[in-house]
Amino acid sequence: MSELMSSVDQRTKLVGENRLELLMFKMGTRHTFALNVFKIKEVITIPFMNQIPGSHPNLKGVTNYRGASIPVIDLRAAIKMRAKEGEYEAVNVIITEYNRSVQGFLIGEVIRIINTSWSDIQPPPSSAGKNNYLTAITQIDINGAIELVEIIDVEKVLSEIVEYDTSISEEVLDKEVAVHLKGKKVLIVDDSSTARWQIRETLSQLGLEIIEQNDGLKALNLLRGWADEGKIVTDEILMMFTDAEMPEMDGYRLTSEVRQDPRMSDLFIALNTSLSGSFNDAMVEKVGCNRFISKFQPDLLVDVVQQRMRELLDSES
Template sequence: MSSVLDSVNQRTQLVGENRLELLLFNLGSYQTFAINVFKVQEVVSLQKLFAMPGSHPSVIGVVNMRGITIPVINLPQAIGMRPMEVNEDCNLIITEYNRTIQAFLVGKIDQIVNTNWGSIQPPPKTAGRHHYLTAITQIERGKVNNIVEIIDVEKVLAEIITYDTSISEGVLDHSIAEHFHGKRILIVDDSPTARNLVRETLSTVGLEIIEASDGLQALNLLKQWADEGKKITDELLMMITDAEMPEMDGYKLTYEIRNDERMSDLYIALNTSLSGSFNDAMVEKVGCNKFISKFQPDKLVEVVQDRLRETMK
């Protein structure tokens, strides 16, 4: 296990084309779960827990690591399973999402696998709307294909952390606000929670929101409009896309758009919970116009306003 854990830091720096690496683990049952390695800072054995009175029921305490106090979330409890028993066999996955650091209590760490977003599928529609999965995939073990369930960490955190979707006073430019009405924005994200938060923020200023749950779905929509002779920039003010999605990720989606002359001038903002390596230089490299760290309503509105001003020149 040590070789797997030692490689996490290095692997979090990798950026592939429509590829991802998954950290596999269990939650005290036979099922295999996963999260994207890009979100992982490190994996450590269980540290001493300190109680945090008044916290969310799934937050079982905090740990102190190198002077940083990190909340620990009992992951199976947070996704509706039987709470993990805290013992020496547990591990902590330290992650960074949306500019916050948290630790997830899990069981055995399995391995890291490299796969393609094309092999990642959304959960079956019959699973309903209350599950905590963002996708599923299959990993071959010998002659057997095992199902791996990829956890929607953004949904888990949204139920623990209250994300405010309101816009701060003074952010909205009222001199151009009326021009939002009739403008449409395409939101591309595999997490319903993330799409809802963006929609709640932008719909309040009068924007019409179109949603797609993965890059391939978004690309097919854009191609359909182009095939019908529609000018994409007349149809959309801009597109806001996540980086990590089943079928086709945000980088591949951007590449496909930039290489189709019928839609190549579409304004694209990358909206992701990833941080660290993902900065303005990376956005420029993949061909996006702007980077927005997730769940910052003020920043979201500012970017949309800047785009609107450009179209009004």
């Protein structure tokens, strides 16, 4: 398994090229699931776990991982796929990092890593309903057969175990600036409905109106549509928050496309992603984002919005 994951660090260059790599795995059914390799630290066999009395039923226990205690979550149970007694037994744990936290997910057989393009990744069909646990789907040729691969919305899984607090700290709120935010519009671009909810619930407290898109291409088409109609994009919205990883077009490519269009090149863009580290800082500089913040930090969301508003007020004075 270590050989399978040994080259993960070298694969990060795919981010920003509208490409990604997926680790595909099974969980005791015909379904094939996947997670983005960039968010995976390691795949290990099931370790010893300590049970925590009174914990969430999907939390199978806590284990020691490289000197730190991390939770291990039953991924199949978390996405509401129930197994009959004796039908499925997890054999591996995917160690992941999301939103500045490390956690493990129980899974079954690991298949392989595939290299693909975000343009080949599609949102789940609308018929799947709002309560599904997928951010996207894609089709992969496996041994000559086309197979549907389902990409799991880990942020939704985690939100049902860890309660997110969307309240804003009193010391962060600048009331003199906040009064100018009422009625302003902010564009949120994220494939996770949970992530969009988190931002919406936070920023709506400031009186901001929220426009949502679930992939980068839709967001770009919206912005271009306004520009084609002769509208000034920065008059339509105060700023844009975008995730890094999305179907059709990732946030890096979206930002790059915006910067290359003189009709919208001065739009304030904040990259808001569960990915973290110096790599993101380098990508922000490369594509031209104004700010980078890792999910989910309500006070930082507010700080970014207030920063943008201050810039506008300063330019008008």
